[in-house]
Amino acid sequence: MSxxxxxxxxxxxxxxxxxxxxxxxxxxxxFDISKMVIGMTVVSFATSAPELLVSLxxxxxxxxxxxxxxxxxxxxxxxxxxxxxxAMVGSIAVDKSFYKLNWPVMMxxxxxxxxxxxxxxxxxxxxxxxxxxxxxxxxxxxxRSAKKDTVSEEVDDALATVSNFKIGLWLLIGAxxxxxGSEWLVDGSKEIARSxxxxxxxxxxxLIAIGTSVPELAASVIAAAKQEKAISLGNLIGSNIxxxxxxxxxxxxxxxxxxxxxxxxxxxxxxMLGFSAILIPLIxxxxxxxxSRAKGFxxxxxxxxxxxxxxxxxxx
Numbered sequence: 001m002s003x004x005x006x007x008x009x010x011x012x013x014x015x016x017x018x019x020x021x022x023x024x025x026x027x028x029x030x031f032d033i034s035k036m037v038i039g040m041t042v043v044s045f046a047t048s049a050p051e052l053l054v055s056l057x058x059x060x061x062x063x064x065x066x067x068x069x070x071x072x073x074x075x076x077x078x079x080x081x082x083x084x085x086x087a088m089v090g091s092i093a094v095d096k097s098f099y100k101l102n103w104p105v106m107m108x109x110x111x112x113x114x115x116x117x118x119x120x121x122x123x124x125x126x127x128x129x130x131x132x133x134x135x136x137x138x139x140x141x142x143x144r145s146a147k148k149d150t151v152s153e154e155v156d157d158a159l160a161t162v163s164n165f166k167i168g169l170w171l172l173i174g175a176x177x178x179x180x181g182s183e184w185l186v187d188g189s190k191e192i193a194r195s196x197x198x199x200x201x202x203x204x205x206x207l208i209a210i211g212t213s214v215p216e217l218a219a220s221v222i223a224a225a226k227q228e229k230a231i232s233l234g235n236l237i238g239s240n241i242x243x244x245x246x247x248x249x250x251x252x253x254x255x256x257x258x259x260x261x262x263x264x265x266x267x268x269x270x271x272m273l274g275f276s277a278i279l280i281p282l283i284x285x286x287x288x289x290x291x292s293r294a295k296g297f298x299x300x301x302x303x304x305x306x307x308x309x310x311x312x313x314x315x316x
Contacts, residue, residue: 002191009185010211013050016177021046022159023170029160030167041139048242049174051212053182055251058204063190065261066204068117071248072264072272073209075110075240079275080303081210082217083236087296089221094289102237103279105138109244110276114269121259128252135245185211201261202310205268240276263313271306275299 024046028038051074058066086092109131116127185208193203251257259265282295 002188002195005184005188006192006207006211009181009183009188010214012177012181013054013185013212014214016053016174016179016181017047017050019170019174020049020178022162023167023174026159026162026167026170029162030164037143041143044238044242045246047239048246049178050182051243051247052250053178054185054208054212055247056254057182057186059251059255059257061186063186063200063204064257064259065199065201065264066186066189066208067251067257068123068248068259068264069201069204069261069268070208070212071243072268073205074212074243075272076205076275076303076306077209077213078236078240079279080299080306082213083291084296084299084303085217086221087291088293088300089296091293092291092296094283094291096289098237099280099283102241103276106237106241106276107273109134109241110273113244113248114265114273117259117269118265121265123248123252123257125253125256128249128256130249131245132249132253135241135249138241138245198311199261199263201264201268206307206310267313268310275302275306278302 024042025038028042033042051070055067055070058064058070083092112131112134113123116123116131189203189208190200192207193200248257282299283289283291
């Protein structure tokens, strides 16, 4: 039964996320916000909603390990699994803004998160506020420095003509799906953790993290298979920044998140830092500013090793 709840939870999170993105973008058009700003802020926040609801639900229901490892695991999956598989489908060209802005910002947020957790074994409301404030500052800088003619490929023009009734309906469907999806996913995952004899941290960093990364993986692989601009590395890095700063930041503001599982700080978070750090040598060696199929294969193998170690060391 717990597997059914997890599957239903995943399905509702995908549906809820999609409707929330649509309604948020349509609403933004109503307020005459530019497509560039919508793409950088509204879409990014809306696509982080499933992770946010799962982490909030986990923290509030007494499972902080799921809240933290949902984000840590999702960030590892975005690079090891999503980026790796997409590169294996077709090589990815890397923009210079990646190593000049996006990557350094992601590393700063990742290291700050590690410091906050290591310092006193809890992510406090003040620390959550610092992370979220940092994200707002980063977004303001991005919007101000972006060229005025920048157009986000994620924003659908057709959503500009949607009726108010439809927007309201989409918001309701999105909110309800995210609420029940997160509740069922967290409850089902806790049951699975108990039945297979692993800790909640293991379930958070594996099952839940992969589940919340599935939409990005599907979209990236489909685009790569069609030989369209497969995926902007910046979008994946942006997703990792949002996961730390908005998902954990906002969750900690609602309820401080204690570190209850030692392997979060002794192992899992170092994998997140490692996968993030290795991107720099990957994009420069041997061929500059490109992630080839071979590099993608290397990332996927690395992710497989991570999963193997998570489960072998995570038995209760």
